[in-house]
Amino acid sequence: MSMNGQTKQFDKAAFKAAVEKHLSTTYANTAETATTRSWYLAMGRALAEISTGNLLATEQKLAAEKARSVNYLSLEFLIGRLTGNNLISMGLYENVAAAMEELGQNLTDLLEEERDPALGNGGLGRLAACFMDSLAAQEYPAVGYGLHYEYGLFRQSFVDGRQVEAPDAWRGLEGYPWEVMRPELAQTVSLYGHVEAYTDEHGNACRRWVPGMTVEGVAWDLPIVGYDNQSVYPLRLWECRSSAPFNLARFNDGDYVGAQYPALEAGNVTKVLYPNDNHDQGKALRLMQQYFHCACSVADILRRHIGAGNTIEELSKLETIQLNDTHPTIAIPELMRILIDEFKLGWDAAWAISSKTFAYTNHTLLPEALETWSEALIAQMLPRHMEIIFEINHRFMTLVEKTWPGNNEVKRKLSIIQEGPQRMVRMANLCVVSTYAVNGVAALHSELVKRDLFPEFNELFPGRLTNVTNGVTPRRWIKYCNPGLSALISEKVGEDWPLKLEKVADLTKFADDEAFQKRYMAVKQENKQRLADWVKENMDIDLDTNAIFDIQIKRLHEYKRQHLNLLHILSLYHRLINDPTFDMHPRVFFFGAKAAPGYALAKDIIFAINQVAAKVNNDPRLKGKLKVVFIPDYRVSLAEILFPAADVSEQISTAGKEASGTGNMKFAMNGALTIGTMDGANVEMREEVGDDNIFIFGLLVDEVQKLKQEGYDPYRYYHADSLLRAALDVLETDEFTPGYPGQLAAIRHNLLDGGDPYLVLADFADYVKTHEKIDAEYRDQKTWARKAILNTALMSKFSSDRSIRDYANNIWKLEPVSR
Ligand code: 26Y
Numbered sequence: 181m182s183m184n185g186q187t188k189q190f191d192k193a194a195f196k197a198a199v200e201k202h203l204s205t206t207y208a209n210t211a212e213t214a215t216t217r218s219w220y221l222a223m224g225r226a227l228a229e230i231s232t233g234n235l236l237a238t239e240q241k242l243a244a245e246k247a248r249s250v251n252y253l254s255l256e257f258l259i260g261r262l263t264g265n266n267l268i269s270m271g272l273y274e275n276v277a278a279a280m281e282e283l284g285q286n287l288t289d290l291l292e293e294e295r296d297p298a299l300g301n302g303g304l305g306r307l308a309a310c311f312m313d314s315l316a317a318q319e320y321p322a323v324g325y326g327l328h329y330e331y332g333l334f335r336q337s338f339v340d341g342r343q344v345e346a347p348d349a350w351r352g353l354e355g356y357p358w359e360v361m362r363p364e365l366a367q368t369v370s371l372y373g374h375v376e377a378y379t380d381e382h383g384n385a386c387r388r389w390v391p392g393m394t395v396e397g398v399a400w401d402l403p404i405v406g407y408d409n410q411s412v413y414p415l416r417l418w419e420c421r422s423s424a425p426f427n428l429a430r431f432n433d434g435d436y437v438g439a440q441y442p443a444l445e446a447g448n449v450t451k452v453l454y455p456n457d458n459h460d461q462g463k464a465l466r467l468m469q470q471y472f473h474c475a476c477s478v479a480d481i482l483r484r485h486i487g488a489g490n491t492i493e494e495l496s497k498l499e500t501i502q503l504n505d506t507h508p509t510i511a512i513p514e515l516m517r518i519l520i521d522e523f524k525l526g527w528d529a530a531w532a533i534s535s536k537t538f539a540y541t542n543h544t545l546l547p548e549a550l551e552t553w554s555e556a557l558i559a560q561m562l563p564r565h566m567e568i569i570f571e572i573n574h575r576f577m578t579l580v581e582k583t584w585p586g587n588n589e590v591k592r593k594l595s596i597i598q599e600g601p602q603r604m605v606r607m608a609n610l611c612v613v614s615t616y617a618v619n620g621v622a623a624l625h626s627e628l629v630k631r632d633l634f635p636e637f638n639e640l641f642p643g644r645l646t647n648v649t650n651g652v653t654p655r656r657w658i659k660y661c662n663p664g665l666s667a668l669i670s671e672k673v674g675e676d677w678p679l680k681l682e683k684v685a686d687l688t689k690f691a692d693d694e695a696f697q698k699r700y701m702a703v704k705q706e707n708k709q710r711l712a713d714w715v716k717e718n719m720d721i722d723l724d725t726n727a728i729f730d731i732q733i734k735r736l737h738e739y740k741r742q743h744l745n746l747l748h749i750l751s752l753y754h755r756l757i758n759d760p761t762f763d764m765h766p767r768v769f770f771f772g773a774k775a776a777p778g779y780a781l782a783k784d785i786i787f788a789i790n791q792v793a794a795k796v797n798n799d800p801r802l803k804g805k806l807k808v809v810f811i812p813d814y815r816v817s818l819a820e821i822l823f824p825a826a827d828v829s830e831q832i833s834t835a836g837k838e839a840s841g842t843g844n845m846k847f848a849m850n851g852a853l854t855i856g857t858m859d860g861a862n863v864e865m866r867e868e869v870g871d872d873n874i875f876i877f878g879l880l881v882d883e884v885q886k887l888k889q890e891g892y893d894p895y896r897y898y899h900a901d902s903l904l905r906a907a908l909d910v911l912e913t914d915e916f917t918p919g920y921p922g923q924l925a926a927i928r929h930n931l932l933d934g935g936d937p938y939l940v941l942a943d944f945a946d947y948v949k950t951h952e953k954i955d956a957e958y959r960d961q962k963t964w965a966r967k968a969i970l971n972t973a974l975m976s977k978f979s980s981d982r983s984i985r986d987y988a989n990n991i992w993k994l995e996p997v998s999r
Pocket residue numbers: 301302303304305307456457458459460461543544549550551621650838839840841842860
């Protein structure tokens with residue numbers, strides 16, 4: 181472990197004293213009575229003191245230097261536990277372990293006390309967390325802006341095989357030790373009311389928002405600690421509180437109950453993270469969350485900017501605002517409103533600033549995930565913003581008319597306002613029109629954004645639509661979660677690979693070295709044992725670590741096709757029981773996935789997998805060859821055990837549907853071989869590792885589109901393939917739900933009579949065949965080891981450090997500033 185600036189000052193005696201001080205004064209405890217939890221909290225506070233000092237110093241340095249910064253706006257930051265990761269970034273892991281040992285505490289046990297801050301749903305939120313880590317590691321000036329949800333993503337348990345949701349009070353009673361409230365940064369946010377016209381002192385006709393109520397935004401900072409440097413950036417999370425107990429005007433009018441009503445609602449704004457992933461529900465409270473987030477964040481950006489002595493005209497020179505999908509789009513009309521109504525700029529001057537400040541990342545092509553808000557709802561909650569959106573659209577429609585004169589169809593298609601029985605605002609269109617850069621998240625996805633989603637926009641604004649392929653942080657996803665592999669890498673390529681993942685390519689030299697292969701596979705074996713131990717302890721299932729560990733972990737969604745994986749398992753079950761000539765290497769299929777609480781079919785798929793697991797894991801006829809484990813409450817801290825333990829990574833979405841995927845990268849870095857479709861970043865992973873080191877199957881994007889156009893008939897595949905038929909038909913029986921036939925029939929019904937929207941049946945045969953190839957290749961452990969090593973070695977493109985450099989160089993135009 182190299183020593184950085186944050187380490188140099190480490191004074192063990194002082195640190196121990198700080199921990200003991202927090203134990204007594206913050207948590208009212210003594211060394212004699214304290215629980216492990218109290219020790220963890222006290223240690224966390226003592227560490228947070230160090231990072232808060234560095235955070236303030238970084239803030240001051242950047243303000244003084246007038247450094248250009250990125251503001252990453254996201255409704256989700258799935259950061260995972262901070263303590264272990266921050267210890268590594270601060271270079272303090274060993275020091276603190278020793279200090280705590282002297283206090284009679286074991287660091288590993290202390291770290292297990294931390295609850296995951298689950299302030300995100302899945303890929304998009306986790307990407308934001310990796311990006312913050314890479315910004316800090318490379319010292320690109322940045323602030324992350326999010327929401328301080330009281331409840332994170334629900335906790336999942338299974339009752340009789342079915343998902344049950346429980347609230348996630350992630351901060352616990354005592355509060356989260358790493359967060360620090362910044363009371364002086366509080367903001368007041370307006371809502372409802374009306375717009376009025378007035379004439380200013382120069383005789384100009386102006387408009388202004390007369391709000392119906394206000395709420396307070398309280399800032400909480402979490403430290404994003406730069407790896408091996410002294411920079412710490414804030415992840416600033418806004419909590420909504422009532423402005424005042426009552427609306428005073430109405431209170432004085434005698435409407436006591438009515439006066440309290442809006443105040444009661446205000447407390448709900450940041451109560452809970454919406455648990456939908458890739459499915460928009462259009463709920464009013466969610467719009468309020470989004471606006472609250474944007475209003476606080478934009479106001480804070482302007483406070484910093486103006487407070488550092490800069491003029492408003494310099495905003496786009498010094499600040500850029502990245503919108504993580506359309507969720508924070510309302511920041512655009514919010515900035516326009518402030519520039520026009522408060523800074524008194526004309527439209528063109530305001531637009532010149534705003535449209536050079538914002539950039540937008542698209543994470544999905546799925547129509548059901550593209551946000552629209554009804555005009556009526558926006559007009560009621562944010563009347564001035566609705567006027568501004570109309571003005572943006574009006575001016576944009578003039579440009580469309582100039583480009584395609586008289587073409588009403590193209591106007592209908594591109595308009596920010598979607599006409600219909602109720603007019604809707606298309607947030608993605610608003611983003612493309614109002615930003616200087618729009619990016620997709622993998623090469624294939626970005627091509628499809630240009631070709632299928634926004635072809636006319638691409639013509640209208642050449643160069644605006646670009647690609648930045650996603651990445652993941654090698655600090656958390658190799659160094660922290662896979663210490664065995666990390667030690668091996670460091671031994672061969674040196675210590676600095678967590679910041680320079682290109683270095684790991686040197687491992688290719690050892691791919692054929694038998695001694696190295698053995699050590700590499702021994703690490704894999706240890707990691708499989710760690711997972712097997714977890715499963716034994718928490719689920720009481722016995723696993724054989726010589727089996728192939730085959731893992732699919734991601735949100736439950738039809739397009740991700742966990743049910744294709746299930747059908748394959750059912751086909752193996754069928755063959756093991758009915759075909760005496762069939763043999764397979766023992767395999768354990770792991771799943772981890774939360775379903776959105778309102779997504780019935782996703783929940784049915786969870787139930788089906790659990791029922792199949794219950795049967796298969798206890799069926800002596802299978803001789804232990806087939807096990808199925810559905811890990812409950814999949815979350816970042818479990819991902820840290822699962823990725824390092826995988827032999828096979830399941831990345832099996834319908835081609836064209838998974839924008840990128842990021843779990844695919846984490847698996848491959850940790851030496852799992854991918855079975856995957858030509859979708860998202862799988863395509864680029866194949867380019868990096870070569871076709872021999874990845875198992876690609878299934879229809880290509882264009883083949884999917886063609887098949888759909890020609891009229892896809894799932895029954896054709898059903899009738900042609902007896903194995904597929906067996907796998908589907910068993911779902912109608914009570915084989916896995918004894919005494920209750922038909923409980924799993926909804927899945928079969930969706931695939932056959934429901935038209936199989938994600939072409940599960942069309943890809944089934946190739947998927948089965950490819951798994952047979954995996955089975956055969958795994959039996960040759962040397963070849964397998966070679967392939968696994970090459971996967972680790974050839975993943976450097978997928979470090980989020982590279983993604984952030986792409987953003988910094990090609991979009992944000994940012995320079996690092998070292999402290
Ligand atoms: C509109 C709202 C309900 C909504 C909320 C969350 C819509 C979408 C989402 C989340 C989307 C998401 O996680 N997308 C994933 O982003 C990853 C990071 O770019 C990609 O790797 C992954 O393919 C994509 O599905």
